[in-house]
Amino acid sequence: MTKQADERPVLSVSGLDVSFRTMRGEVKAVSDVSFDLKRGEVLALVGESGSGKSVSTRAVMGIVRGNATINARRMELAGHDLLTADEEQKRKLRGRVISLVFQDALSALNPVLSIGDQLGELYRTHLNVSKKEARERSIELLRSVHLASADKRIDDYPHQFSGGMRQRILIASAIALKPEVLIADEPTTALDVTVQAQILDLLDELRDELGMAILLITHDLGVVARMAERVAVMYAGRLVETGSVDDIFRAPSHPYTAALMASAPRIETVEKLEPIKGSPPNLIAPPPGCAFNPRCTHLGDLCTKVRPELIGDLPGRSRACHYPLVETAHVG
C-alpha cells in the first residue's frame, strides 16, 4: 500500500446494525458491518441483491426510510462523530462532506423542479452565490457528466430525460460541492459502456485532484475491477469477505464470493449462465449457523451449528467461513 496506509480513515464505521419492524417480524437487514475508507480510496461493496448494501449506506447518511432501529459502535466522518451529531449538524455534513448518489435516480430527483433549479439550489444555499452564477455553474456541472446540450436542457424536468441522463444528473448533484466522501450506489446501471467509461474517468479525476474517497456499490464486477482497490462482499446483511481487488478476483476465499464470480456472464462465450442454486436467505429467520449454508457447495460439520465470524490476520483480508477456499488466516 502507498502513503495512504497510515492516514486516519475519512469514514469509519464499526458494528453497524439495522433492523426493520414489520408485521411479520423483525427484518435484520444489516448486522455487524464494519469498514474504513481512506482519503482518495475506492472501496467496492458488492453482494447479493437485498443483502443490505443500500440500507448500510443510508444508515451512514442518516436517511433510512421505514420503521428502522439503527445501532453502531462507531460511525465517524472526517472528525465528526455521527453517533452523537444532531440532525442539524448531519444536514450540514450532507452534500459538502459526504454525499450519496442514490440507486433510484427518478425518486431522488424532484419531479416538479427543473434540473437547473435543483442544481442551482445546491449552489445558492451552500455557497451563497447569485442566481446567475448558480445557473452557470450548473451548466458547467452538467457538461462534466457529458450531458448533451446542457445549456439548452437546463430548464427541462426530470421526466424529459432518459434513464442514463437522470443518473448522470444525480451524479452531478452529488459531486457539485466536491465532498470528501462520495457514496455511489449503482451509479452506472443505466449507462452504456462508453458513457460509463467517461463517468468513471471523471470520478478518478475527482479522487486524484481532491482526494475524494468513494464507497462504490455495484453489481458490475468489471466496474469493480476497473475502479476499486479494495472489495467488501455482503451476504444476508453481513460482510462475508474483504480484501484487495487483486487478491479477491484472483482467489476468492468465501464460497459465496466464488459462486458469485462464477455466475458472471462473459462476452466471449454463450454458455448457459449458472446462478447460485437455492433461494435467498430469509432475513427474519435466517438459517442457523452460516446464513449461506443452504446454498453452499463447500459445507462442513460446523456450518449449520456455529455462525462464522469475520476473521483474517493478513492486513485487510478477511472472511467469515469455517472452511474457506483459500486460507487467509494462518497465525496460531
Next chain:
Amino acid sequence: MSAEPILEARGLSKTFRAGGAVFGKPFQAVKDVSLAVMPGETLAVVGESGCGKSTLARMLVGLETPDEGEILFRGAPIKRDRALRRQVQMVFQDPYLSLNPRRTVLDIVAEPLDVHGLAKGAPRTARVEELLTAVGLDPAASSRFPHEFSGGQRQRIGIARALAAEPSVLVCDEPVSALDVSVQAQVVNLLIDLQKRLGIAIIFIAHDLAVVRAISHRVMVMYLGRAVEEGGADRVLVTPNHPYTVALRGSALEPDPARARLARGKATRGEPPNPVNPPPGCRFNPRCPRVTDECRTNEPQMKRHTDAAGVSGVACYHPVHEAVELNA
C-alpha cells in the same frame, strides 16, 4: 422460425422538444427506425445513453405515439385494445415509476390478471407466488409494499408483473441492470426457458454486452436516434462492423483487474453527441476514426445483406469488414 414477424415497426420517428414542451427546440429522439421480431426470438437493442431506446420501447407498447411510421402486430396495424395490451407487456427501466407505493406486491403483480379477468381468489394468489419464486423472491413478499424492497428486488417485481398474463411479446427496458450477477443469471435463464416453452418474442434493451450475448439472437445498435447496425448476436458482438459498435465493444469492462485498469483515462472526451444539433452527414462522424469527407455531407443508409448467419446490416460508408462493402 416461422415466416411472419409477431411485432414489426416500420420507419418510426419521434420528436421531442428541449427546453420546454411548447417553445423548446425540437429534436428527433428516434429517427426512421425499423425492426421485426419473430415468435421465440430475442432482439437486443443497445446504444449510447439517450439515443432513444426507451422511447422506441414505449412506442412499441403504445405508451408513446410515433410521429411517423407504423407498428404491426401479427401483420396488422396495431390497435390499442385490451386483448393486445395483454399480448404485449413491458418491463420498465425505472421500477419506481411503475410500482404503486400504496399497493401490496400481490396486487401489483396480479394487475394484468385483474385487468384481463384471468384469475381470482386462491388461483390468483398462487399464480403470484409462483411468479415471485420464479424471479428469486420469497413468495411471502406478496403482502409487503414496494418501499420495503431493495432496488434489485423491485426490478424483479416489475418482471413478475410483466410475465403474469403470459404475453406473446415482452419489451424489457434494462430489466436486469439492478441485479447481482447470480440473480441476473437466474432471470435470464427464466426468460430463455419461458421463450422456449411459450414462444415469446423478447425485445431486450440492455447496456451489458455480456448479458446481451447470453440472451439475444439478434442485436440492433442505435446511435443518436438511428439504427446503425443490426445482425446476429454473435456477428455483431464478435465482429462488429460499424465504428460505433466497435467503440462500444472496446469499452466493455472485463471482471479482471489487470485488464480492466487498462481502460483508465481512455474514455472519449469532447462534446457528447447532440440530438438537438446533430452533425451533418453521418451522426457518428465527429467521433469516428474512419471518417472521410463523404461522411460529413451525406447520411449513410442502412444496407442489408443475407449470408449464412442471417440478415446483417450496417449504416456506414466504411464498415470495418470489407465483405459488407462488397455485398452492399
